[in-house]
Amino acid sequence: MVWYTYQEIVCAAGRTISIIWQLYYIATLVRTNKDAWIYVALFLIKPFARDMSQGSLWDRSWVSTSTEPNFNRMQSLKSIVGNPEYKQEITSNGNITEYLIQEYRKARQLLGDASTSYPPVQYASRNRLELTIVSQLLGDLHLFYCFYSAILYPSKSTLSTIATLPKAGDLITNEFEQLTINFQNVEAMLTTHVTPIYDLGNATNTVEDGDLPIPTPTDHGMSLRIQNVNFSYPGNKSDENALRNVSFSIAAGQVVVLVGSNGSGKSTILKLLTRMYDCSSGQVSIEGQDIRDCKLEEFRAATAILTQDHHIYPLSLAENIGLGNPHEVSNEHLISESARKGRAEAFISKYAEKYDTVLEPKAVNELYDCSEMDGTPLSKIYGGFDKKTKVSGGEQQRVAASRTFMRLTSGKIRLLIADEPSSNLDPQGEWELFQNILQERKGKTMIFVTHRFGHLTRHADLILCMKDGCLVEQGTHKDLMALTGEYSKLYEIQARAFTETTQDPELISTKSCDPTPCSRE
Numbered sequence: 263m264v265w266y267t268y269q270e271i272v273c274a275a276g277r278t279i280s281i282i283w284q285l286y287y288i289a290t291l292v293r294t295n296k297d298a299w300i301y302v303a304l305f306l307i308k309p310f311a312r313d314m315s316q317g318s319l320w321d322r323s324w325v326s327t328s329t330e331p332n333f334n335r336m337q338s339l340k341s342i343v344g345n346p347e348y349k350q351e352i353t354s355n356g357n358i359t360e361y362l363i364q365e366y367r368k369a370r371q372l373l374g375d376a377s378t379s380y381p382p383v384q385y386a387s388r389n390r391l392e393l394t395i396v397s398q399l400l401g402d403l404h405l406f407y408c409f410y411s412a413i414l415y416p417s418k419s420t421l422s423t424i425a426t427l428p429k430a431g432d433l434i435t436n437e438f439e440q441l442t443i444n445f446q447n448v449e450a451m452l453t454t455h456v457t458p459i460y461d462l463g464n465a466t467n468t469v470e471d472g473d474l475p476i477p478t479p480t481d482h483g484m485s486l487r488i489q490n491v492n493f494s495y496p497g498n499k500s501d502e503n504a505l506r507n508v509s510f511s512i513a514a515g516q517v518v519v520l521v522g523s524n525g526s527g528k529s530t531i532l533k534l535l536t537r538m539y540d541c542s543s544g545q546v547s548i549e550g551q552d553i554r555d556c557k558l559e560e561f562r563a564a565t566a567i568l569t570q571d572h573h574i575y576p577l578s579l580a581e582n583i584g585l586g587n588p589h590e591v592s593n594e595h596l597i598s599e600s601a602r603k604g605r606a607e608a609f610i611s612k613y614a615e616k617y618d619t620v621l622e623p624k625a626v627n628e629l630y631d632c633s634e635m636d637g638t639p640l641s642k643i644y645g646g647f648d649k650k651t652k653v654s655g656g657e658q659q660r661v662a663a664s665r666t667f668m669r670l671t672s673g674k675i676r677l678l679i680a681d682e683p684s685s686n687l688d689p690q691g692e693w694e695l696f697q698n699i700l701q702e703r704k705g706k707t708m709i710f711v712t713h714r715f716g717h718l719t720r721h722a723d724l725i726l727c728m729k730d731g732c733l734v735e736q737g738t739h740k741d742l743m744a745l746t747g748e749y750s751k752l753y754e755i756q757a758r759a760f761t762e763t764t765q766d767p768e769l770i771s772t773k774s775c776d777p778t779p780c781s782r783e
């Protein structure tokens with residue numbers, strides 16, 4: 263038994279009413295006008311005229327793809343701009359729009375006169391323009407006849423003919439609109455598709471830009487200060503602030519680790535320190551200057567952010583890494599060196615095309631009127647078009663880490679922020695990554711968020727321990743263990759799983775910080 267959905271029934275009813283209406287329209291004409299057979303004859307031409315202009319593409323099942331590399335590259339570049347998942351990369355890790363626009367132009371030029379429309383659109387409009395116009399006009403002849411008889415022989419026109427004229431007018435307008443789209447073809451497509459990519463350069467920031475330069479760089483990184491900060495996410499429905507009366511100072515060049523349970527506010531602190539958001543009250547300062555007064559572009563150029571949420575661009579692995587420093591995107595030596603530090607070298611060498619491998623090309627494949635799952639020959643062909651290479655979460659993090667090392671080659675980075683960059687790495691991979699990051703610490707302040715105690719807390723000049731949106735403890739590992747509070751509790755939970763002693767003579771014991779009590783609201 264076949265069951266129809268409510269939507270299908272409503273659609274079928276609508277179509278039936280429309281057919282009855284058309285038949286009534288024709289019957290009225292035939293009854294009141296002796297020449298009405300001309301209308302009927304012209305009306306019958308319409309379906310043939312439509313097939314002439316569009317082919318019978320929409321009556322069949324089909325799959326389509328593009329093997330034209332420049333067309334495919336244009337789609338990939340466009341998808342980086344259009345996809346919100348890359349927003350963080352684009353805004354926080356340096357402005358790569360100039361490169362994207364330049365590469366898009368290059369690919370467009372190499373594509374020459376070829377259309378930028380998707381393959382089915384090209385197929386449907388593959389007829390010569392004249393043929394399209396003729397077929398459209400043929401399809402509208404019955405309507406022209408209506409106008410003609412109503413205007414030249416008003417006495418022959420009945421009330422029903424006149425009543426249906428506006429409808430006929432609408433149809434004509436609609437057909438002419440379709441015709442205009444055909445006329446615009448390539449240029450219009452280019453404009454519609456390229457505009458978003460060009461507009462990106464003028465994208466406004468969600469936070470207001472400041473106009474002061476960042477105070478003179480020191481060789482020791484960037485000093486940061488958070489004073490009595492409260493923060494609630496815009497539109498947050500909960501009564502609790504994500505951060506409550508948080509205060510701390512980070513000296514230039516320090517390695518800082520933020521720890522605390524889930525939802526305690528660690529990532530939120532990083533978002534304020536990188537000016538993804540402005541605090542609701544209190545003050546965030548860099549080099550003694552309110553962060554809101556600093557020029558955003560300058561600040562972003564001096565900051566590198568590595569999180570667990572980075573995405574692979576639908577571009578080559580070389581570009582994926584190279585775009586950490588867009589000015590050196592073609593520098594093979596810097597790219598392979600960054601891949602080595604990010605521990606991505608080994609897995610990249612597994613691919614036949616090495617650094618030219620595109621892991622996740624933008625799909626330009628389409629499937630019409632058959633399901634991907636139905637096992638038909640067409641669906642199998644469609645499945646064969648999918649060129650995505652699956653990589654593990656850890657391998658993805660290695661590419662992201664390599665991109666960050668590439669970013670450090672700009673020589674401008676004074677603040678490096680890493681939010682659980684090793685969550686998907688195996689212990690060996692994590693240890694190597696942290697070693698490599700710490701080797702870059704000269705001239706930089708580094709802030710890490712981690713749930714794993716060990717490598718980082720060992721090297722930290724300052725540990726900030728968060729709980730329920732409050733900073734509950736701060737100091738070195740030694741200081742905090744001595745407090746036997748929240749930090750030591752979290753540490754002991756992990757340490758219990760190992761046989762190693764928690765006492766480590768290599769612990770870096772440097773500056774001790776004044777713990778700022780968390781006043782709970």
Ligand SMILES: Nc1ncnc2c1ncn2[C@@H]1O[C@H](COP(=O)(O)OP(=O)(O)OP(=O)(O)O)[C@@H](O)[C@H]1O
Pocket residue numbers: 495498504522523524525526527528529530531
């Ligand atoms: N975009 C957001 N909108 C609204 N609330 C948010 C948003 N991001 C985080 N929060 C809330 O803010 C609080 C702090 O979140 P945050 O991500 O800073 O915690 P975290 O310590 O980094 O947690 P985790 O260890 O799980 O990553 C949480 O209660 C969280 O639900």
